[in-house]
Amino acid sequence: MPLNERSLIGQEVAGYYVENIVGKGGMAVVYLALDPRLSRRVALKILNPVLSVDDRFRQRFILESRTVASIEHPNIIPIYEANADADGVLYIAMRYVDGLDLRRLIYDRGPLPLGQANQIFAQVAAALDAAHAHDLIHRDVKPANILLAGDHVYLTDFGITKHRSSISGLTQTDQFIGTPRYMSPEQINKEHIDGRCDQYALACVVYEALSGQLPFQRENDIALLWAHLAEHPPPLSQLRPELPPQVDAVMTRALAKSPEQRYASCAEFVTALRDAISGQPYEPAGGAPYAMAGQPLVPPPSPSPHSGPHPVRPAPSQGPARRVAVTRPARHSAARRRPGRLPIVAATLVAAAAALALVAFIIVNQQAETWVRYKTSAAAPLTFEYPGNWAVRTHQDLFAVASPHATAFEELFVAGPGADWTAVSEIVAGEPDSASGVYVQVSDTLDASGTSEQMKAKMEALLPGQVDLGRPVPDQAGNRPATRFDGALHDPGTGTRLGFVSYVIEREPKTMLVMYFCARATCDDATQTRIRQSVHVP
Incomplete structure (x- = not known):
């Protein structure tokens, strides 16, 4: 296969006649192509030949692409074929959608109207939950992978998914799967991942769609990855005053650094968001609505592996604060005193040392991958x-x-x-x-x-x-x-x-x-x- 991506135009690849380039990234090029067997146009995605060198990745790509193709869901882009051509280069043929992607829509029009945004978020969440039900994790949810055909939304780029039983976000050739601007902390740390990493990425997309800017904007990837690991974005209600402060609590939970503190599903997240936007208190099953507070999320005792944090009743507020979930502190007897400053200082030093070690780890890994x-x-x-x-x-x-x-x-x-x-x-x-x-x-x-x-x-x-x-x-x-x-x-x-x-x-x-x-x-x-x-x- 020729290496010049434009040299494929007018050529036949795996039985498809390539007509034009419609998109490209670091891992693949997407072409508009004609399938002469069925007289239909398709989006033909051809992966970087570097990826096909990894035998494990090649086998997983084909098997899991076919698994995605078997999922019949209106918001998952239909996949027609996934295979390797005669030269071993991986490709995937899918429905061609003649329309904008969400990235272009945000770029052209800025923050989305709330009604339109809710419709888009609900459809993306439904697609992700359907994939998670089949034990597939998308790992690269971002505006460019959300296609708009009028009011209908397709989530695409399921060709580089990951089974829930796998660990880390790397191929055998040590390449990250994901986009740093939307990458969850557990992906950055190369930890075990599940569908909640997609929820985190969806929350980053929601933040960008509602504000017109990313939750974290940094000058380089190292600073960006660190922000995902240890920092908090500005509250959405500050960037878009028409949003009620309840929205900040929902976003704080979906963007929690720990997966256990996020929502149980993407649908639960966008439902909570919709209710918060409309001013209605959202109450998950078995719990009360989130409260205004300035403390971090606190998980319940003995949470299930896929549960979110334990919601509680509103706590008294002293002026403006970010909306996050808290538990009401228990009343203490006079005999129980507050801890002294020394343990607090020691704990702070330990946390700082751990943070510095993590930064060093990221820098070393980034250097190896750069x-x-x-x-x-x-x-x-x-x-x-x-x-x-x-x-x-x-x-x-x-x-x-x-x-x-x-x-x-x-x-x-x-x-x-x-x-x-x-x-x-x-x-x-x-x-x-x-x-x-x-x-x-x-x-x-x-x-x-x-x-x-x-x-x-x-x-x-x-x-x-x-x-x-x-x-x-x-x-x-x-x-x-x-x-x-x-x-x-x-x-x-x-x-x-x-x-x-x-x-x-x-x-x-x-x-x-x-x-x-x-x-x-x-x-x-x-x-x-x-x-x-x-x-x-x-």
């Missing part, structure tokens, strides 16, 4: 992406190498055929998973049209060790056609071996070699795929 782009140089006249925890060494005008052990591999490659492999051998033996990287060199001796025997001789004149090389395969490296050669470098003295996937790119005045190497039997993994796709030769 990719950066190499800037073009005389030695490597191209750009490409590489993991953020790698280092880069550009050796004068000869070559560039990016790796977790960039210095050791720079010394190996600069020595050429007579290189000393001792340092690299120790890395391969002790840290094989980190013995990987990208090597880029330009040369007037390389020939993309050469045979395996010709390329083997030329590579052995440039690279350290002996070269084993497979047959040439026409391929694509980013924006350029390339010839792919899979092979290995090995040192007869130490017995150390580095596998590689290399791409020879014809350019003027010299041909370029882009090689991804690793210490595994095969280097055709998700990292290699992403690096290859990111290559840009000016």
